[in-house]
Amino acid sequence: MALADKHHCDTLDLIRALAAGAVCISHLRNLMFVDYRSSAAMGLAGKAFYFVSNYGHTAVIVFFLLSGYFVGGSVLRQVQAGTWTWQRYLTERMSRLWIVLIPALLLTMFWDRLGIALGGGSFYLGTEGTFDQQINVASHLGGATLACNLVFLQTLACGTYGSNGPLWSLANEFWYYLWFPACFVLLRQRRGFAAFAAAALALATMIAFPSLLSGFGLWLLGVILVVLERRFAARSVRTGLPWFTLASGAAFLAALVCSRLFLWSNDWAVGVPCFIFLRCILWENVRLRPALLSRIAIRFSAFSYSLYLTHFSFILFVAAVGFGHRIQFDARGVLVLMSMLVACYVYAYTVYLLFEQNTKRAQRSIQKFRFVRATPDSVTPHSGSRGSIT
Template sequence: MDGTDRSKQYDVLDLIRALAAGLVCLGHVRALVIVDYAASGPHGGAAGVALQLFYALCSVGHECVIVFFLLSGYLVGGTVRRKMTRGDWSWRSYLADRMTRLWIVLLPALLLGLFWDSTGIHLAWGPFYQGTEGNAAQQIDISHNLGAAALFCNAAFLQTLACQTYGSNGPLWSLANEFWYYLWFPALYGAWHLRRTPQVLLCAVAALVTMSLFHGLVEGFSFWLLGVLAQALEARLTQIATIARLARRKWLVLPALLVFLAAIALTKHKPYADAAVALGFFVLLLAVLSTRIRIGHAGLSRLATLASGFSYSLYLTHFPLALFVAAALVKVRLPVSAGSLGLATLILLGCYAYAFAVYWVFERNTQRVRGLLGRPALPGAQRGQNI
């Protein structure tokens, strides 16, 4: 697709990304404030169905991270492919873009996490910060995980590889995955596509060595590569006459969406669940791209773009704040009720407002920082596609 066509796709991809980030945040707030489904008591009728749907929505955070991986592969990996094909690839420019994008939110998020965790330990020390409250979202003693070594380890994208995620901020785990995928793909693709100079081959060897060292990240890399594959297939699908005729039928996105939702519902907790979710979203992503569907309502389109714009900030900053509020106000998780749902909603809205403030101060200035570094932005990097 040309640039005009590509811009029409972004509001749908923005909506997907914004919903995924929101569901991650919702799941964490629920886990910190409201008891698990098994402890929620018997519920029948319409109320029971509604409750099951609520807990189901709150349980798909991990699946949403897989969605992020594919979107990142499509946007970042796809840009790498285009630039190498055009012959204007540069490691220096690419790394400047990627590191600016990652660090401009990560570094403030680490320091803000230190503030919230230290304040919580001093003012609300108890089971939430000790990791003994029983919720699935926070199960470590945070006081042991706030040192300078852990801070620098996370800033170097080595969390889960050489150290734990910093403080209470468990969601940082996926950022290490993204960083290494950003390095592995151009190193390996360059060895196949570019002139095989000693430097290019050395990068490929380094990628293979680190992949063997960090083998726990390789499965996620295969999901990331599905996003790259979607970008590679995107233009070819619309050039095939039969598929082009089908692509005009926007309703095809609906069965693709059902395939994705079925992959989540039917394979959860299975050994192959992550792969099933990745393949299900790959089908949905191809349907979105081939039909060139976009959001019809202008207001919803702008809202999706806005929410996607600060979803990276939301993902990196929400948990320490939500934990602090839960430890200070909730003390013990609450049963499902209008009051507990209302409190969870207020905390969720507070996380959004807080993340938007972080976005306004830091993330929205990404392009400005890149300009100061003298590096133009990657063509496909206008959206926040990094989680």
């Protein structure tokens, strides 16, 4: 870690990249390898792998906090600067979501239909016994389900499309993106029919979708990070190690370990220590060094959204067609794990180059239309949405 000598917090990029990797590894383990209780003659290294490779859901909680910090923070800045418009905000958010979601849905259709046609068997019927895939995939490949996922109603009015179970969190993100500005703009401006209508819609959907409220609370913790950052200035000079960051990081790791040992199902038990850890990182201005580590963190963070949306159906296809059954985590299993991890990252990076990398270009093209002209935003540290899933 290094003293802050740059505005962008690459430490948050590292956390985001690690969270995306945790999701991918979790699904690799659950789809390709037998359950822990079915493993044969497993050594200490195997036991360690099974222990640390099941943090996929926890990683999404981290994404929620980062999303609140970046996306919610951009709302706070724009409203305060007087540049806020729903047109601009929705253009940015929807283009950011759809530019990867639409290709990901089509790729899910491709891998699932090909896997079913090639005799994927129990993996696609949901009878292989893996926790992450327990549905008949063919019944989730219809046009209605596709449309439902496009408008972010998966898990609320329909299932996730095909085998792509990770899509569940995208519905959460979308509604959080709407709820927060709808409520905040009303509280800040307190005038205008549009503000009251948006707040009423937010309240109605909160009542209609109560399952999203706990995650929204965690998302709001990310917004609180922005508020605290404004009220309490970050350290400009630091001598020695960032002790608060190290201590809070140790507490966060302890919470992660305890969540596995005691099977905690409460997301807040991990979310609150993560919030404290992120707050300490921002307060102590923790940055990465050497420069190579910083560049790697930024690069892998850049395509984490593509990785998140594309890996599952690809892994399922390889497991079902390439192997036909789940395998033991032995020496061969280690080789399979490493090969598949590399393949998933190369695959996701290709999707990133084709689609996600062009997000800004797509937004500029949309903003050329007269009805969505953008007002320049003030430049502030950590601007953008690099830390969220999207």
